[in-house]
Amino acid sequence: MTYHQAKGQYVTNPNEKFEWTEVDQRAVDTARLLAADAVEKVGSGHPGTAMSLAPVAYLLFQKVMNQDPNDDRWEGRDRFILSPGHTSLTLYTQLFMGGYGLEMEDLESLRTWDALTPGHPEYKHTKGVEITTGPLGQGLASAVGFAYAQRYMRGLFDPEAPAGASPFDHYVYCITSEGDVQEGVTAEASALAGHQELGNLIVLWDRNHISIEEDTDVAFTEDVPARYRAYGWDVQRVDWTKTGNYVEDVQELYNAIERAKTVTDKPSFIEVRTIIGYPAPNKQNTGSVHGSKLGVEEIVETKKVLGFDPEKSFFIEDEVLAHTRELRERGAAAHKVWNEKFEAWAQANPERAKLYNRLVSGEMPVDYKAAFPVFEPGTSLATRAASGKVINAIADTFPELWGGSADLAGSNLTTINNTESFNPVSHSTEDWTGNPYGRVLHFGIREQGAAAIVNGIVLSSPTRAFSGTFFVFSDYQRPAVRLSALMGVPALYIWTHDSIGVGEDGPTHQPIEHLSSLRAIPGFDVVRPADANETAVAWRTILEKKDRPAGLVLSRQNLPIWAREDIHSDTEGEKFASAEGTARGGYVMADTEGTPDVILIATGSEVEIALEARHKLSEKGIAARVVSMPSREWFNEQSDEYRESVLPSSVAARVSVEAGLGMSWYDLLGSAGRAVSIEHFGASADAKTLYREFGITPEAVVTAAEESIASVK
16 A cells, blocks of 8 residues: 555555555554553453454554544544444554554543543544444444535535545545444444445444353344345455454455445445454453453463563553554645645635635624524414425525435425435435435434434534434434434434324324423433524524534424514514524513513413413413523523523412423422423324313413412412
8 A cells, every 4th residue: 555645645556565564463462452451450341342453443544544643633534433432442542553642641541530531432532533432333323424424525515526536535434343233223324325325434344243241143143244235235254264263364354445445336344253352362252351351360361472571561662653653644744635635626616615614614604694584473384384494594595504304304394495315316206306415315214313324414524414303203313312412513303293282193193201301411402492483593593503412393283473572563462572582592572560470481382372371360460471481401501690580589480381291390490380281191182182181271371370379478
């Protein structure tokens, strides 16, 4: 393999023999022992796979991938995802040897407080880590999203360039495990990768036949390569046990990777048959080496097998470290050549370059607020329909916005009109025209895969992607939602049919516990707007926030579009506070003169109920303030003074109104407050009947308000 200055990357020279020196082998063996020593020192961890995968990871980092340890965010880099996050040392040892910033003391601090080497790799915590992995399957599924993002970015900025010639071309490499391919999320995402013909995705499957319960045959006997062929992947096998002796033939694996790079119309799946824990003489190929330290005696024997001093721990020879850290110089050279290529592209494409610079800087478009629609009051519109109108109103202003639904485009209303589908042309249908660089995503009925893919898209590009499904099916997406919150990446989930307002589909499709459940995830914004104008402000606010994910929870049924003080309208009657209050999470929508007797707090479709209850209370001489609170999270971020102005502590009589569990509101209600809520599953009937029978009515709010006031007195 030769470094090609013009391309700024390593290329295969057919006349050049692959080079694997004694120093390379010594580096691999050093990585194995560093993994064993690190787990031994802390007393917990997963040494076995890190030992057997050391040659695989070293080959990728030192011989294959285009990268720059000096700048782990370089846009031109190949991406690496370690899906089995428990084998974090597989990655940490390469980051240490490659000069990414980890040092020996970091390996010695594995899994300890404030270390750069936590038990599973964490995005934004350790330089060189592309994604937080741990829950098996999420890394591989999100790697598909990484590959989606690369293709979309190329289409956005350099669609005419020949294959391999664009500064926006790169590969996505993913090491995956026995456990990863058992998880259902990888089946969903891998099927989509094959459908999308993602030739830039190369997965290396560590096939060692061992998991915590020892031999995987106890539960896992399917033909995985055949499954991946059926998904539409190119499949190869590298078997290091085929001779009867275990021989780590890195040349064979290198050749397989290079061949995979030539397959441009399919993702590549390379099965690598390894022996877990190799070369530990007594514990290799056992379940115990998967998740337990080897023990002092076994480490001593392993070091002897490899020709290392058994008395030395956390040891690397100067020659080896100097050799592996040459990656910094090679990376800097590759980066320099890429910069030249990028500058040539930017000069030839000034408008695209301007857009690119805006996206990577995180800036919003000029005058973007003007793109968001203002809805005329006096009519009604489902918030899902309002969301669809917002998406299409802002689409030209935000070319970085793309997404789609899990086979529910017509219900979620997530389609960007007059654009083509992100699909190979061969997958065009009568209703959807495919374009590899299209903007509309079709996930099929794969909610879990959709969420993980969107995470990968947003992690690996400056674009903003969304997935849509019914709110009740957010249950299928929760692992990916939780990871997006943990990483602080601005993935967007559009969830429609948000309550018993779904109606006749019955309790299986009616969310009850979902609002409270999702609000319990730290760092995740749950946003449930009350009308079309709140929906528009919610969309704008979500796009303004770059450091967290959000779930936009929308109604199936039409909701009134309220007359607002800041909207010119001939609508007669009371006008309510500006929907701009949505951006603060909660605001006084309708108030009283003087101090209110009771505060009614509502979200979404129940704001209408609270407003009607307010009038009924007024007829009884009770002054009620109505607070629309579309996002508890945004409201909690406001100043103490603002929150006190909306919910004055002097007013203890309070009622929350939401068609779901009341548990989200108890902290605001206090001992005197009351929750008008649903504490059981729904039923099959029309929405009007369900709201009446389950007591989500203005009359129920009035009764609750009177009880709350009485309890204060």
